[in-house]
Amino acid sequence: xxxxxxxxxAVHFGGIKAVxxxxxxxxKGEIFTIIGPNGAGKSTIFxxxxxxYEPTSGRIRFEGxxxxxxxxxxxxxxxxxxxxxxxxxxxxxxxLDNMMLGRHAHRRTGMLSHLFFGxxxxxxxxxxxxxxxxxxxxxxxxxxxxxxxxxxxxGVRKVVELGRALCTEPKILLLDEPSSGLNVEETExxxxxxxxxxxxxxxxxxxxxxDMNLVNEVSDxxxxxxxxxxxxxxxxxxxxxxxEVIRAYLGGDETEAA
Amino acid sequence: MRFLFKTxxxxxTRLFPFGGTRRFWAGLALxxxxxxxxxxxxxxALNATHWLGxxxxxxxxxxxxxxxxxxxxxxxxxxxxxxxxxxxxxxxxFVLDLYFLSQITFVYxxxxxxxGLILLLGMCGQxxxxxxxxxxxxxxxxxxxxxxxxxxxxxxxxxxLLSAAxxxxxxxxxxxxxxxxxxxxxxxxxxxxxxxxxxxxxxTGGNMGFVLSDPSILGYSFDSEQKMYYLAMALFVLTLxxxxxxxxxxTGRAFMAIRDSETAAEAMGxxxxxxxxxxxxxSAGMAGLAGAVYAHLLxxxxxxxxxxxxxxNLLVLAVIGGLASMxxxxxxxxxxVVLPQLISLTKDSLPPVVGQLPGLESGIFGLVIVLFVIFExxxxxxxxxxxxxxxxxxxLYKRGTFKRQKSYMVxxxxx
Numbered sequence: 001x002x003x004x005x006x007x008x009x010a011v012h013f014g015g016i017k018a019v020x021x022x023x024x025x026x027x028k029g030e031i032f033t034i035i036g037p038n039g040a041g042k043s044t045i046f047x048x049x050x051x052x053y054e055p056t057s058g059r060i061r062f063e064g065x066x067x068x069x070x071x072x073x074x075x076x077x078x079x080x081x082x083x084x085x086x087x088x089x090x091x092x093x094x095x096l097d098n099m100m101l102g103r104h105a106h107r108r109t110g111m112l113s114h115l116f117f118g119x120x121x122x123x124x125x126x127x128x129x130x131x132x133x134x135x136x137x138x139x140x141x142x143x144x145x146x147x148x149x150x151x152x153x154x155g156v157r158k159v160v161e162l163g164r165a166l167c168t169e170p171k172i173l174l175l176d177e178p179s180s181g182l183n184v185e186e187t188e189x190x191x192x193x194x195x196x197x198x199x200x201x202x203x204x205x206x207x208x209x210x211d212m213n214l215v216n217e218v219s220d221x222x223x224x225x226x227x228x229x230x231x232x233x234x235x236x237x238x239x240x241x242x243x244e245v246i247r248a249y250l251g252g253d254e255t256e257a258a
Numbered sequence: 259m260r261f262l263f264k265t266x267x268x269x270x271t272r273l274f275p276f277g278g279t280r281r282f283w284a285g286l287a288l289x290x291x292x293x294x295x296x297x298x299x300x301x302x303a304l305n306a307t308h309w310l311g312x313x314x315x316x317x318x319x320x321x322x323x324x325x326x327x328x329x330x331x332x333x334x335x336x337x338x339x340x341x342x343x344x345x346x347x348x349x350x351x352f353v354l355d356l357y358f359l360s361q362i363t364f365v366y367x368x369x370x371x372x373x374g375l376i377l378l379l380g381m382c383g384q385x386x387x388x389x390x391x392x393x394x395x396x397x398x399x400x401x402x403x404x405x406x407x408x409x410x411x412x413x414x415x416x417x418x419l420l421s422a423a424x425x426x427x428x429x430x431x432x433x434x435x436x437x438x439x440x441x442x443x444x445x446x447x448x449x450x451x452x453x454x455x456x457x458x459x460x461x462t463g464g465n466m467g468f469v470l471s472d473p474s475i476l477g478y479s480f481d482s483e484q485k486m487y488y489l490a491m492a493l494f495v496l497t498l499x500x501x502x503x504x505x506x507x508x509t510g511r512a513f514m515a516i517r518d519s520e521t522a523a524e525a526m527g528x529x530x531x532x533x534x535x536x537x538x539x540x541s542a543g544m545a546g547l548a549g550a551v552y553a554h555l556l557x558x559x560x561x562x563x564x565x566x567x568x569x570x571n572l573l574v575l576a577v578i579g580g581l582a583s584m585x586x587x588x589x590x591x592x593x594x595v596v597l598p599q600l601i602s603l604t605k606d607s608l609p610p611v612v613g614q615l616p617g618l619e620s621g622i623f624g625l626v627i628v629l630f631v632i633f634e635x636x637x638x639x640x641x642x643x644x645x646x647x648x649x650x651x652x653x654l655y656k657r658g659t660f661k662r663q664k665s666y667m668v669x670x671x672x673x
Contacts, residue, residue, distance in 0.1 A: 050525055076527035088522035092582075093514050100508070101515050105527035107508045111536055114507035115500045117273070121507060125271045128508075168526065 003028045003204050004049070004080075004172055009058035010228075011048060018044045020228035021058070026172070031198050031205045033215050035239070036225035037248055042208040043085055045225075046174050050082050051075050063171070077105040079171035083161045085180065085208075091150045095160050098149060099135060102167025103128040135166045138201075139193065155186045162193065166201070173197065175207035179214050187214060194218050212240070224248065273502055276337035285320045286344045292316065293348060309352035317345045347491060351484035359483055360555070361599070365591045366490040367551050372575045372587030373501040374544030379573075380581030381510060382537035383517030384432050388444035389545045389572045391428070391451035394564035395421045396546030397553035398455065398462060401470050410475045414493075414550055421546020422539040424451075429538025433531050448569055455561040467560025470553055480554070490551050497544055501584055504540065513537055545572075567620075574623060578630050580637025589638035597623070 004026040011019045019041040026032045034042045047053045049060055051072040060068050062078060070078070081102075090098050106128070109121045136142055139159050144152060149160065158181065165173055178194065179187040191214050197203050198218075209215050215222060215236055222239040224232040232242040239245055273279070296304065296312065304312075324337045351359055371393060378384050396417035403413040431443040455462050462468070472481045473489070480486050504510045512533045515523035524530055553559045571594050579590020598619055605613045612618070634641050648655045 052521065052524070071529075072524045073527050073529040076525060082525055084522065084525075088519045088525075090515050090518035090522065092518055093511070097511055097514065101511050101523075101526050101528075104508055104512060104515075109508075111509045114509045115503055115540075117503040117507060122271065125507065129271065164526070 001028045002026065003063060004206065005059075005061040006045070006049070007059040007061070009045070009048060009060065010056045011044060011053055012056045017228050019048065019055075022225070022228070022230055024223055024230065024233065026204060026206055028204055029198065029202065030220040031194065031207070031218050033219040033222045033236075034206070034208045034225060035210070035212075035215060035222060035245075036231075040225040040248075041228040042225055043176055044228075046082060046176050046206075046208065049075075049174060050080060076168050076170075079169070080174065081165035081168040081170035081172075082174035083158075083165050083176055083178065085176040087154075087157050087161055089149045089157055089161055089164070092148065094146050094148055095136075095141060095144045095152070095163075096132065096146060098160060098164050099132045099167045100128060102135075102164040103131060105168055131169070132167055135163045138166070138196075139163045154181050155183070158182060158186070158190070159193075162190075166197070166203075170203055172204045172206060175205060175209075177208055177210065179209060179211045187211060190214070191217050271506055273499070273506065274336070274340070276340075282324065282337055282341060285323065285341065286348065289316050289320065289345055289348055293352070297352075304352075306353050309349060313345060313349035313353065317342055320345060351487050356483050359487055361595055363483070363487045363490045363555060365588070365595050366487075366494040367548050367555065368572070368575060368591035368594060369587045370490075370494050370497045370551065371545045371548035371572055372579060372591050373497050373584060374541040374548070375572050375576040376579075376581055376584060376587050377501055377504060377513070377544070378537050378541035379576050380583075380586070381505065381517065382513035382534065384429075384534060384537060385437065385441045385573075386428070386444045386538070386541070387441045387566065387569045387573065388428050388448035388451075389541075390564040390566065390568035391448035392421045392425060392542040392545035393549030393552060393568065393572075394451055394455060394559075394561070395424050395542075396549030397559050397564070398549075399546070400473075400550035401468060401553050401559055402461065404470060404473065405468070409477075410473050410489075413473070414547060417546045417550040418543040421549070422543035424546075425538040425540075425542025426535050428542070429535040432534045432538060445566065445569070448566065452561050452564060455564070463560075465561060467558055467562075469558050471557075473554045486555060490555070493547060493551060497547065498584060498587075501544070501587075505584070509533070509536070571623075574627055577627065578637050580639025580642075582636055583639050585642070586637050586639040589642070593638065597626070 002025040006025070007023050009019055009022045010017065022041070022045060024032075034045065036042050044053065048055050051067070051070060055068065058068070059066060062080060067075070067078065090101065093101075107124065109124050113121050136145060139162065141156075141159060141163060144156055144160070149157060152160070158178070162175070162178065165175075175194070178190050182190060194205060194207070194214075195218050198205055205218075207219075219236050222232075222234065222236045223230060224239050224242065224245045226244075226248040231244040231248060232239045234242070274282075276282075292312070320341050321338055324341045325335065350362060354362070371389060374392075375386070375389060378386055399417040399420045400413040403416055408416075428444055428447045431447075432440055435443055456465050458464070472479050474480060480489050504513075512523065512528045515526060515528050516530060516533055516537075520530060549564075552563075556563070575590035575594050576586065577590075578593050579588070580586030601619050601622055605618070607613075615621075630637065636643070
């Protein structure tokens with residue numbers, strides 16, 4: 001069953017066609033990886049799906065519903081969570097507060113009741129807190145619970161950001177370069193977590209990734225992108241063997257390519 | 259500090275750093291009842307020394323109870339110190355003379371506005387140079403409604419709501435502006451409000467201002483300094499509780515999210531427009547409440563009382579007090595009440611060339627801000643935390659304890 005469907009998606013910034021007519025579908029329960037050289041438009045696709053950018057043309061469908069016009073702050077509530085390439089955490093807040101923000105889309109009490117913090121608000125806070133603790137246990141973040149993000153090492157921040165996305169209880173998780181800036185050991189941990197997210201939590205994962213080891217280890221399907229266009233789709237092995245992909249990464253005779 | 263294991267999620271949503279708050283409040287309520295009983299039914303008139311004795315005896319008993327219950331609890335002796343502070347605050351009108359009492363009352367009033375500004379600037383990251391306008395709105399609303407014969411039960415909520423509505427209007431530019439541009443937009447708005455108050459003679463009395471009478475609730479008139487002190491204190495405590503409740507709820511977290519990364523906040527489902535205007539509304543409502551009490555304390559209001567200088571004073575309050583915590587509101591309020599008094603006290607003993615300089619006060623204020631921003635960006639509260647930590651960790655405290663690492667790159671592209 002197709003969970004996320006992107007159809008002829010395009011965004012132009014002035015004369016630059018960052019994404020130029022991309023179509024793909026992500027099935028429920030798979031790990032779908034987007035690869036491509038720098039500037040190919042990978043992160044732009046994420047920003048389009050999470051509605052930060054306005055597409056020039058094309059359709060995005062999630063669970064069969066068209067979400068091309070949904071405002072960006074509603075996307076999380078639909079069940080689409082994401083991480084960012086350069087980590088967008090709330091630096092001056094604790095790990096706990098960051099993760100609790102992941103629960104924002106699930107709040108049921110109004111702002112007025114927060115002024116008084118009545119029994120309903122309290123019960124809701126505790127329920128959120130319990131959910132957050134599950135994620136903290138899942139990602140082994142117990143040590144860092146009360147620390148401010150600004151004081152954490154890069155690798156831990158990466159995990160906290162993953163945790164914050166998980167706290168929204170997403171149906172689909174968009175990971176923008178989950179291994180960038182991580183050392184070998186941390187990358188291995190990340191690859192286990194991504195598999196666990198799929199196998200244990202049953203969350204569909206779409207990721208942008210450069211580390212081919214990680215891609216081969218966890219991905220079910222891979223899409224290769226260059227200059228805003230799809231050049232290949234298939235299993236990791238198929239895509240890596242594809243002549244267009246090799247040419248995009250290693251360069252090649254331009255006339256031959258055309 | 260808490261470590262790896264926890265027994266209770268309620269710890270994280272707790273309002274105070276200590277447990278057993280029920281006993282804490284009950285103890286303070288009991289003390290208030292004792293004070294009322296003594297004031298009305300004591301066989302002989304009590305003087306300040308007697309009241310001081312009562313306060314000390316009660317503080318010792320109450321303090322012992324709090325220390326005992328908290329012996330194995332978390333938060334150290336916070337309950338004990340807050341308990342002493344509460345007893346002291348309740349005893350003040352019986353012990354202190356009127357001058358000091360009225361100064362403390364002003365500290366409460368500024369602290370009410372300070373809580374609002376810390377919510378807006380410290381938590382939500384939105385600057386405002388327009389808070390004098392909100393205070394003016396609250397002051398005039400309360401004053402004009404009182405002239406129509408309404409009591410505080412009507413005038414205070416009206417002042418809060420009207421100021422909050424004004425806050426939404428001023429908050430609208432915040433949706434598109436940040437930093438210095440927002441400061442200018444709010445400043446312009448405050449200037450408009452000031453002009454309107456000065457020009458609309460028919461309603462506001464123009465530049466002549468107008469005089470208020472003693473406020474009252476259901477016929478009970480707050481006709482003495484002592485009663486006004488308790489009124490201001492009660493309103494301050496309520497404002498503080500509201501601010502702390504916001505802080506620990508999802509609304510407060512959404513504010514912090516907007517401050518630290520708008521992109522990520524939106525990705526987490528925070529509606530930027532709604533939360534930014536809400537932050538302005540709540541902050542303005544609190545400033546409006548402060549303005550209403552301020553008007554009743556001064557008995558006289560005119561546009562001159564609500565100029566840009568008041569806005570800057572409030573900003574000084576928040577920055578010097580410390581934006582990171584609600585404690586900052588009290589520290590900052592105490593600072594802006596005490597510093598002008600100190601300046602005017604020392605003015606006469608200085609050589610006339612310096613002492614009679616025009617703008618001496620603003621100059622010193624400016625200098626203090628600059629020094630704080632350079633040497634103690636966390637404000638008085640930050641300094642206090644450092645001193646406390648120094649003694650807690652003694653002799654292990656290192657100068658780098660509070661030094662933050664350079665932040666990693668944050669992407670600017672989605673902003």
